[in-house]
Amino acid sequence: MINTESALKDYFGYESFRQGQKEIIEQVLEGKDSLGILPTGAGKSICYQLPAQLLPGLTLVISPLISLMKDQVDSLGQAGIPATFLNSSLDEEETRSRMSLVRRGELKLLFVAPERFQSGYFFDFLSSLPIDLVAVDEAHCISQWGHDFRPSYMDFAPLIKQLPSQPTLLALTATATPQVESDIRQLLDIRLENTVKTGFLRENLRFEVKKNVDKRAFVKSYLKEHQGDAGIIYASTRKEVDELTSYLDKSGFSVAAYHAGLSEARRRDNQEAFLFDDVQIIVATNAFGMGINKSNVRFVIHYNSPGTIENYYQEAGRAGRDGLDSDAILLFSLNDMRLRHFFIEQSESDEGHKAHDYKMLQQMQAYANTETCLQRYILRYFGDEGEDCGKCSNCTDERVATDITVEAQKVLSCVIRMGERFGKTAVSQVLTGSKNKKLESWHFEELSTFGLMKGQKQKAVSELIDFLTSEGYLNISSGQFPVLSVSINGKKVLKGEQEIYRRELIAQAPAKTTTASESLAVDADLFEVLRQLRLELARENHVPPFLIFSDAALRDMAAKQPEDETAFLEVSGVGQVKLEKYGEDFLSAIHDYKEKGAD
Structure with missing residues (x-):
């Protein structure tokens, strides 16, 4: 029986598997087609990288983006595992050269895009290889209801079954709703009992929603508090990206932009500057990041709201991949929702998909307006359960919850009296006694609820409706013009069987968050010495610093301060290959630091 723990330590430097990894790897080694659903940062790639070393033949990895392939191949090279990729970034001569290496059996992993399967020549090439395992990364792309649906992902599925070597199939994803999970199993013919689902919880992420704030001022203040930390800020449009980048650059921050409007060379240079810690x-825009395995991203800020919870959670999950405490912050405004509505209407999707997109957008809006635990809300969205996280902006909100049952009853009653055939804007206008001519045409001024909340601003009433919707007292239909109706819980409120509490709408200064560097008992000065050494070695080896050692490994090193090779191997993330490559340099740096301290 193969000792997978020993192999994990030798190749990747980890003493034990994360949840779900061992079970998936053992199923793969037994030849069982499997589906693994693990949260972003939970180590999905290990689930095929380790078997690739233990199986005699080749592992084929089907991956959606070029940047992901290069990142993975570079990372494997640092672990001493021979791998390559074939994609459109290579010229014909380089492609032939790499195919020859694969034919000669000199590589253990081959990364390709799903579009490659459209070539009969390429499929013939694969058919001649001893492929033992096919790993489908970002497998949610195979479902038309997945947030990154790729038709080419559906096309290759039948071809896998035709490969002469009859390889084992492993599908992996981080963001699959129950519907998408079912699609993946059906399309790839994976049995339910071979599905390993560890849950979607990211314990090291702290979620925060800031509504209707001065976004630039917030970002500037946050970055000043987190100087030296690497982070990603997502914006919805190229214009927003360019303007925010210019503003932050003039404010003295180390920043670069990334969007499809930049030249390919500029995008590549900016991405590499970020990966190499030069910025x-x-x-x-969301064109950046899928497959970016930079482990030391300490924060992800969404300057605008994404269109779906799946997109949000995947993008937020690019923070803290090394397991250290990190922030995921959403800056929410109603203008974001208007922009998303525009995107949906301008898309070429059919009406069915547009209705689906509107429903997903409503879930995103509900997330921004809920007062329940943000992490728990996300888990429930994916069909998972969990306790309140105790650290998100809702869990730590110290505002007093007040009884708003009467105000809620006014809203719910108005929705019913309007026949449950209108949306938020019309309901809030009726409640505030608006003189809108359209309301007169419906004779809404005759309703007992007309003007019932005339002392409040329409915006405040709209926000109350958003709150009641997010907490499940109001239902909302899908489509471009969503209609409100009262839910079962809402009817209990109307009957006086249930009370509703909401936190007082008083602006509070956000509690200061504990940064990752503060949360671990490490020698900060030694950590900085090791980080500088890592940067020098990265430049010498032409690889991103985090591929040499993650921040988590450096912090463990700074805490343990190993004095010899045996002790160095006890550092998390240090295996035999990394010891041989970098052990002498880091042990020498630790020794010199301690010597200076003794002086």
């Missing part, structure tokens, strides 16, 4: 902050 601390990347401001980007």
Whole structure:
């Protein structure tokens, strides 16, 4: 029986598997087609990288983006595992050269894009290889209801079954709703009992929602408090990216932009500057980041709201991949929702998909307006359960909860009296006694609820409706013009069987968050020495610093301060290959630091 723990330590430097990894790897080694659903940062790649070393033949990895392939191949090279990729970034001569290496059996992993399967020549090439395992990364792309649906992902599925070597199939994803999970199993013919689902919890992430704030002022203040930390700021449009990047650059921050409007060379240079720690902050559209395995991203700020919870959780999950405490912050405004509505209407999707997109957007809006635990809200969205996290902006909100049952009853009653056929804007206008001519055409001024909340601003009433919707007292239909109706719980409120509490709408200064560097008992000066050494070695080896050692490994090193090779191997993330490559340099740096301290 193969000792997978020993192999894990030798190749990757870890003493034990994370939840779900061992079970998936053992199923793969037994030849069982499997589906693994693990949260971003939970180590999905280990689930095929380790078997690739233990199986005699080749492992084929189907991956959606070029940046992901290069990152993975570079990372494997640092671990002493021979791998390569084939994609459109290579010229014909380089492609032939790499195919020859694969044919000669000199590589253990081959990364390709799903579009490659459209070539009969390429499929013939694969058919001649001893492929033992096919890993489908970002497997949610195979479902038309997945947030990154790729038609080419559906096309290759039948071809896998035709490969002469009859390889084992492993599908992996971090963001699959129950519907998407079912699609993946059906399309790839994976049995339910071979599905390993560890849950979607990211314990090291702290979620925060800031509504209707001065976004630039917030970002500037936050970055000043987190100087030296690497982070990603997502914006919805190229214009927003360019303007925010210019503003932050003029404010003295180390920042670069990334979006499809930049030249390919500029995008590559900016991405590599971020990966190599030459710039601390990347401001980007969602074109950036999928497959970026930079482990020391300490924060992800969404300057605008994404269109789905799946997109949000995947993008937020690019923070803290090394397991250290990190922030995921959403800056929410109603203008974001208007922009998302525009994107949906301008898309070429059919009406069914547009209705689905509107429903997903409503879930995102509900997330921004809920007063329950943010982490728990996300878990429930994915069909998972969990306790309150105790650290998100809702869990730590110290505002007093007040009884708003009467105000809620006014809203719920108005929705019913309007026949449950209108949306938020019309309901809030009726409640505030608006003189809108359209309301007169419906004779709403005759309703007993007309003007019932005339002392409040329409915006405040709209926000109350958003709150009641997010907490499940109001239902909302899908589509471009969503209609409100009262839910079962809402009817209990109307009957006086249930009370509703909401936190007082008083602005509070956000509690100061504990940064990752503060949360671990390490020698900060030694950590900085080791980080500088890592940067020098990264430049010498032409690889991103985090591929040499993660921040978590450096912090463990700074805490343990090993004095010899045996002790160095006890550092998390140090295996035999890394010891041989970098052990002498880091042990020498630790020794010199301690000597200076003794002086």
